[in-house]
Amino acid sequence: LAKTTQPISMDSYEGQEVNITCSHNNIATNDYITWYQQFPSQGPRFIIQGYKTKVTNEVASLFIPADRKSSTLSLPRVSLSDTAVYYCLVGDGRDDKIIFGKGTRLHILP
Amino acid sequence: GAVVSQHPSRVICKSGTSVKIECRSLDFQATTMFWYRQFPKQSLMLMATSNEGSKATYEQGVEKDKFLINHASLTLSTLTVTSAHPEDSSFYICSARAPGQGATGELFFGEGSRLTVL
Numbered sequence: 001l002a003k004t005t006q007p008i009s010m011d012s013y014e015g016q017e018v019n020i021t022c023s024h025n026n027i028a029t030n031d032y033i034t035w036y037q038q039f040p041s042q043g044p045r046f047i048i049q050g051y052k053t054k055v056t057n058e059v060a061s062l063f064i065p066a067d068r069k070s071s072t073l074s075l076p077r078v079s080l081s082d083t084a085v086y087y088c089l090v091g092d093g094r095d096d097k098i099i100f101g102k103g104t105r106l107h108i109l110p
Numbered sequence: 111g112a113v114v115s116q117h118p119s120r121v122i123c124k125s126g127t128s129v130k131i132e133c134r135s136l137d138f139q140a141t142t143m144f145w146y147r148q149f150p151k152q153s154l155m156l157m158a159t160s161n162e163g164s165k166a167t168y169e170q171g172v173e174k175d176k177f178l179i180n181h182a183s184l185t186l187s188t189l190t191v192t193s194a195h196p197e198d199s200s201f202y203i204c205s206a207r208a209p210g211q212g213a214t215g216e217l218f219f220g221e222g223s224r225l226t227v228l
Contacts, residue, residue: 032216034216034217036217036219041201041224042221042222043114043116043203043204043205043219043220043221043222044154044203044205044217044219045219046217046218049216085153087153087154097144097156097159097167097169098156098205098217099156100146100153100154100156101153103153
């Protein structure tokens with residue numbers, strides 16, 4: 001199972017674009033990259049998932065370079081409610097265990 | 111998306127008692143569920159992988175006799191903390207993969223259960 005590395009914490013201001021990068025040097029051919037968001041005292045929730053290039057949905061974009069050894073979660077125009085911990089995971093549906101890294105604690109300031 | 115529900119969301123118990131936490135997949139069948147615990151300001155730590163109809167696979171350092179996991183049906187897995195002690199106080203979270211997500215591995219998480227042992 002590929003290991004991921006993210007910044008421990010980030011601060012930003014409301015209305016800014018926030019980019020959180022995740023390194024996954026040992027990503028396997030069949031692995032997808034998935035980002036989750038977790039608020040205090042809640043279970044994580046899915047944000048976005050991708051395999052290569054760029055994926056965009058209503059809440060975020062995910063940029064994946066050709067070598068797939070890293071990925072960047074982009075949150076456009078953040079608000080205070082985006083303050084949370086963001087986790088990057090890599091793997092496929094055959095993984096018999098899902099290991100979380102330390103995640104990135106994002107703090108949005110007014 | 112698929113829904114996973116946990117119950118209870120909060121539980122307080124006395125030291126030495128046992129507590130059961132239920133994890134249900136409401137709109138899909140989950141052959142595999144994962145149980146995590148999370149301490150304040152820390153990441154999720156995988157405790158065990160629960161497979162329907164078979165024994166759970168526990169991570170190193172997790173006592174299988176203390177954290178009993180039962181996955182008797184495709185929609186229900188339970189975690190029982192036996193003879194709970196204050197150090198077992200934590201946030202317990204379950205997750206499952208939905209059918210059709212096999213290739214991508216997307217997980218759906220329960221709301222979590224906060225256990226406080228007095």
